[in-house]
Amino acid sequence: MLDRRGAELSERTIRVGLLGCGTVGAAVARILDAHADELALRAGCRLQVTRVSVRDLERRRDVPLPADAFTTDGGSIVDDPQIDVVCELLGGLEPARALVLRALANGKPVVTGNKELLANAGKDVFDAADASGQDLAFEAAVAGGVPLIRSLKESLVGERIQRILGIVNGTTNFILTEMSEHGSGFVDALTRAQALGYAEADPTADVEGFDAAAKCAILASIAFNTRVVAGDVYREGIADVTAQDIADAQRMGYVVKLLAIAELEDGAVSARVHPAMIPQAHPLASVRDAFNAVFVEGPNIGQLMFYGRGAGGDPTATAVVGDLVQVARNLVTGGRMIGCTCALDRRIRPMDDTRGQYYLNLHVEDRPGVLAEIAQEFGRNGVSIERVWQEGFGEEATLVFITHRAQEGAFQKTVQALRDLSSVRAVASLLRVEGEEG
Numbered sequence: 001m002l003d004r005r006g007a008e009l010s011e012r013t014i015r016v017g018l019l020g021c022g023t024v025g026a027a028v029a030r031i032l033d034a035h036a037d038e039l040a041l042r043a044g045c046r047l048q049v050t051r052v053s054v055r056d057l058e059r060r061r062d063v064p065l066p067a068d069a070f071t072t073d074g075g076s077i078v079d080d081p082q083i084d085v086v087c088e089l090l091g092g093l094e095p096a097r098a099l100v101l102r103a104l105a106n107g108k109p110v111v112t113g114n115k116e117l118l119a120n121a122g123k124d125v126f127d128a129a130d131a132s133g134q135d136l137a138f139e140a141a142v143a144g145g146v147p148l149i150r151s152l153k154e155s156l157v158g159e160r161i162q163r164i165l166g167i168v169n170g171t172t173n174f175i176l177t178e179m180s181e182h183g184s185g186f187v188d189a190l191t192r193a194q195a196l197g198y199a200e201a202d203p204t205a206d207v208e209g210f211d212a213a214a215k216c217a218i219l220a221s222i223a224f225n226t227r228v229v230a231g232d233v234y235r236e237g238i239a240d241v242t243a244q245d246i247a248d249a250q251r252m253g254y255v256v257k258l259l260a261i262a263e264l265e266d267g268a269v270s271a272r273v274h275p276a277m278i279p280q281a282h283p284l285a286s287v288r289d290a291f292n293a294v295f296v297e298g299p300n301i302g303q304l305m306f307y308g309r310g311a312g313g314d315p316t317a318t319a320v321v322g323d324l325v326q327v328a329r330n331l332v333t334g335g336r337m338i339g340c341t342c343a344l345d346r347r348i349r350p351m352d353d354t355r356g357q358y359y360l361n362l363h364v365e366d367r368p369g370v371l372a373e374i375a376q377e378f379g380r381n382g383v384s385i386e387r388v389w390q391e392g393f394g395e396e397a398t399l400v401f402i403t404h405r406a407q408e409g410a411f412q413k414t415v416q417a418l419r420d421l422s423s424v425r426a427v428a429s430l431l432r433v434e435g436e437e438g
């Protein structure tokens with residue numbers, strides 16, 4: 001199958017130690033086997049999985065690997081002098097962190113898809129990679145099969161990225177799509193997502209925005225050349241988004257999405273994850289179901305959108321295999337990928353200092369003077385109103401506001417003051433608006 005050049009190039013075999021053989025790990029093993037000849041042409045060597053660590057040796061796995069390749073002892077793989085590259089696909093912070101650090105200390109490059117590890121212990125693992133002079137590749141950690149990390153790190157190195165706006169969690173996007181297209185409530189949509197395998201039995205990491213926050217931290221770190229950790233990211237999930245919010249948004253020409261937003265302004269970085277209304281005409285509005293999409297903005301490129309399958313064994317495994325080929329090629333040629341890019345120490349802007357646009361729906365008393373009273377609170381806090389209108393009468397009276405861009409802290413103060421007004425019966429709904437004003 002190989003041409004002459006390929007045959008020459010592939011004399012050496014790079015032995016891969018796989019930590020984890022679940023959804024992604026098993027798909028990686030299958031692709032490395034099924035595409036072995038083509039991959040050898042690109043890598044300049046053969047890639048072979050020789051050892052695999054798992055929790056349960058009895059579990060049946062659809063992988064082209066002999067039974068004696070498996071162990072429950074990940075440490076024996078990272079310490080094995082016969083292993084050239086370690087591919088970490090366990091997930092979670094430990095034992096992944098300890099094993100990755102040990103592999104790097106042993107002089108082995110590492111490929112990982114672990115966003116939790118990078119967003120919480122990125123400094124440790126990048127320092128270890130630098131100390132050992134080895135590659136640490138992680139294309140699969142954000143947006144699964146969408147080739148985003150190396151695009152940001154390498155292809156876009158000539159751009160000064162100003163903003164990243166993305167849908168980076170497929171589970172919540174599926175739930176919001178269900179709510180929006182079928183009028184379901186959050187709980188029903190989540191139950192359907194679980195039945196279809198889009199949501200875990202414990203959906204906390206997805207619906208509370210932890211998964212998206214980890215990805216947001218990684219994207220912000222690369223885009224702005226500074227360390228942003230998961231704890232730096234302001235986070236709100238989608239559990240409080242109601243069918244009414246979605247219906248209101250639709251009526252006004254918006255779609256509700258869980259967005260990860262990272263911005264650089266005056267040298268400071270803001271990073272946040274929260275549900276937001278975006279105009280139906282915005283490209284992110286048409287990203288449905290479990291798909292991911294990330295919008296990257298800069299002065300030279302304008303706007304770029306990366307779109308595709310952010311999860312799933314096969315799509316994610318293609319990203320892992322791409323990294324493995326690059327890392328293997330570097331082992332053969334003596335090169336190295338771009339390492340840690342966090343050279344600067346930028347300030348993280350607190351959420352209260354960020355600026356945004358807001359939608360607010362208030363149940364109010366239906367009597368003269370109420371609008372003026374409410375408008376006064378907006379004015380007092382320096383929040384200017386772009387649009388306001390009344391819906392319903394009497395007991396049903398509702399005032400709907402869309403603000404101009406305002407400071408988050410000032411807007412939150414306004415809402416607090418409105419809650420204290422006797423003319424405001426309830427703050428029925430509050431959502432941020434993104435993608436509308438410059």
Ligand SMILES: NC(=O)c1ccc[n+]([C@@H]2O[C@H](COP(=O)([O-])OP(=O)(O)OC[C@H]3O[C@@H](n4cnc5c(N)ncnc54)[C@H](OP(=O)(O)O)[C@@H]3O)[C@@H](O)[C@H]2O)c1
Pocket residue numbers: 019020021022023024025053054055056057059072074088089090091092094095113114115140141142143144310311312313316
């Ligand atoms: N699934 C996706 O769509 C996706 C997308 C992007 C990134 N990722 C990332 O890729 C990584 C792997 O995800 P996955 O979906 O493949 O996970 P998974 O299906 O749960 O597989 C995890 C694998 O690691 C093994 N494992 C877990 N803890 C272990 C321990 N303490 N000791 C030894 N083995 C252990 C498990 O062994 P057993 O099989 O014996 O249980 C299993 O083989 C994660 O970091 C995840 O965030 C996944």
